[in-house]
Amino acid sequence: MLAPAQTPFDAFVFDMDGTLTDTEAVWDDIRRDLAARHDRPWPDGATQAMMGMSTPEWSSYLVETVGLPGTPEEAAQETIDAMVEQYHRDLTLVPGAVAAVRRMAAERPIGLATSSPRVLITAALDEMGVTDLFGATVSTEEVAAGKPAPDGYLRVCQLLGVDPTRCAAIEDSTNGIRSALAAGMTVIALPPHFHPPAQDVLDRCAAVIGSLDELTEDLLVQISPRSTTASTTAPKEDTHP
Structure with a gap:
């Protein structure tokens, strides 16, 4: 030393x-999949905008800008649950x-x-x-x-x-x-x-x-x-x- x-x-x-x-790409894939499942198009610049945002910030962005139904808290929980599952399956x-x-x-x-x-x-x-x-x-x-x-x-x-x-x-x-x-x-x-x-x-x-x-x-x-x-x-x- x-x-x-x-x-x-x-x-x-x-x-x-x-x-x-x-x-980073896993976060993006999960958020895009969530939007697709709710028939919401992915806005230009959304990926870059959410990189670095805190959980309350990106979950609000998903609801207010991407247009997901429900509350930011629900969007956050669904996203994080999918991330935890991925971590347990294969954390690269x-x-x-x-x-x-x-x-x-x-x-x-x-x-x-x-x-x-x-x-x-x-x-x-x-x-x-x-x-x-x-x-x-x-x-x-x-x-x-x-x-x-x-x-x-x-x-x-x-x-x-x-x-x-x-x-x-x-x-x-x-x-x-x-x-x-x-x-x-x-x-x-x-x-x-x-x-x-x-x-x-x-x-x-x-x-x-x-x-x-x-x-x-x-x-x-x-x-x-x-x-x-x-x-x-x-x-x-x-x-x-």
Whole structure:
């Protein structure tokens, strides 16, 4: 382990969907299926709009914008029940997820800020076998506003007892990146093939990586504000498919 003075960043915070669990497309498939079963067309931009929203936000969107019958609470329950079933059937992880969590946890406190509800946080981290490594986990349904608002990340940092400006986060989505940036954190992007962020959003990140295998101490030292040799341009690559 690095000595405290050498350890870049006081804490590290992970997103979950699309960063640790390969589930962004699963969320989309389930929501689209729900709309189709109620004969509701899928609006342009709906997929991107809901990425990062908290449960109350996306369930209201399903009712008010997509046009599902019933209440947001009913739409949320139906969607989450289908997600839980999928998790138990086959939870697909992003390659290198468990190893990346263990690498980061070996050097500093780690947290999780996700739009997924608490039941899915518990299921995913248990499946990965890393629950005990996280000092704090927050669902954006537990704070005032979901991503791109900074509330979830700020709450995680508060629970970890660290200054957000001395922390790094890894995100895959546009709303997630904007959320961590709004919290004042240094952001590493892991763009997915499923609706990757636009280049102007990626340009605001300290680094853009192509896989979790690239999430190492060497990278964090390079992008850390404490490093006199840090460069905000060298780590970045265009990883768009």
